[in-house]
Amino acid sequence: MRAERDLNMRSTINYVSAVLLTLLGLSYAAVPLYKMLCSETGLDGTPITSLGHKFEPESMVPVAGARPIRILFDSSVADTMKWKFTPETRQIHVVPGETALAFFQAKNPSDEDIVGISTYSVTPAKAAQYFNKIQCFCFEEQKLAAGEEIDMPVFFYVDPEFAYDPWMSDVKTITLHYTFFKSKYQ
Amino acid sequence: MSMGSSWQVFSKATPPERGAFPLDLHGECADIVKQYLACMRSQKGQAVGCRDLTQRYLACRMDKGLMERDSFDNLGFSKEAEAAAAARSGAAPAVPSSPSSSPSSQQTK
Structure with a gap:
């Protein structure tokens, strides 16, 4: 009974810390991700610098x-x-x-x-x-x-x-x- | 990034498609600039009369590594564009014919 509770506790901690780590990682990735998004779509006045966006000849x-x-x-x-x-x-x-x-x-x-x-x-x-x-x-x-x-x-x-x-x-x-x-x- | 954005919204202008030209700090294409400006004066500002110099300037920049190398089709010098421009300059009255320095001697790739 006790062993089972310990196991439950440990897996809960693992899940929670995994979620937290993912979110932390995403927050660091936000800057490059937004940069990619903006240069892809030209959002908010960013020059469209990614390839494949040349004006059509x-x-x-x-x-x-x-x-x-x-x-x-x-x-x-x-x-x-x-x-x-x-x-x-x-x-x-x-x-x-x-x-x-x-x-x-x-x-x-x-x-x-x-x-x-x-x-x-x-x-x-x-x-x-x-x-x-x-x-x-x-x-x-x-x-x-x-x-x-x-x-x-x-x-x-x-x-x-x-x-x-x-x-x-x-x-x-x-x-x-x-x-x-x-x-x-x- | 957000530097000019509020202004952008106001004037509804869009940023350049290819970003900024690097500065020609050593004047490597300055000769062609001079020729182009002289041509524009003689043509009274009709861009169609100085197309070959425009193309030569862009070619010069590409050759000197001051511009991303690209097909001239993507810069408004496709066959259709040339034909349309030729038809237009032919129809334009009383424009002195430009000294036809053909860009074929240049690398036009």
Whole structure:
């Protein structure tokens, strides 16, 4: 009787500690697991970096007969940021589906190395969903040594669906604005 | 990760598909950038007139290890895209013909 109770007790302890250990392990695994989930689905603004998520090549074909859109490029720097940052291509005319390159130029005229990070906005906001950036210099910290000057490319296209969306019929110009901030981590 | 997310929600813009370009710190492709900017000026900002230079710039980045190597089909230079672009630049009036520096001399793989 007593031996049986002891056995029961021991197996209960084993079960409970197994559950606890599993939960503890899962809590440590949560960070990499969430990272995987986010880079797979692009959740919460994480760039989709996992393989098999390239934009479809079929969507990067200029739409025949579509109205050209004027893309304007604009830039600014935060007050505390000592970089000079200007668009080298002021405007580009593309049709939906046509991939194009734009360049910005960043210069660090100060005598210290500065790490910067940029955000961007697209106006009008309703057109932002169609503005597909394939690759750019945003979302990552960029370090410029003292006096360094560099070309920063943006490779983009406007989604072909833009041409067929009646809500976009009055959008003739899309403005892409970049702002560079001084990074906190330096 | 959550760095720009509240802004993202506000402007409804999505992050770039392939993340960020590494900086061309040694100016390895700076020549092509210059040519491209000159081309864009001469074409009055019509991207279609400078497609070959766009492709050459991306090829240069790939050659120098500044961009993940990929088929140009995935970058908007598939046969269909080229045909559509050619039809468009042919139809565009009064655009001075670009000095056709064909990208075929470059590695276009």
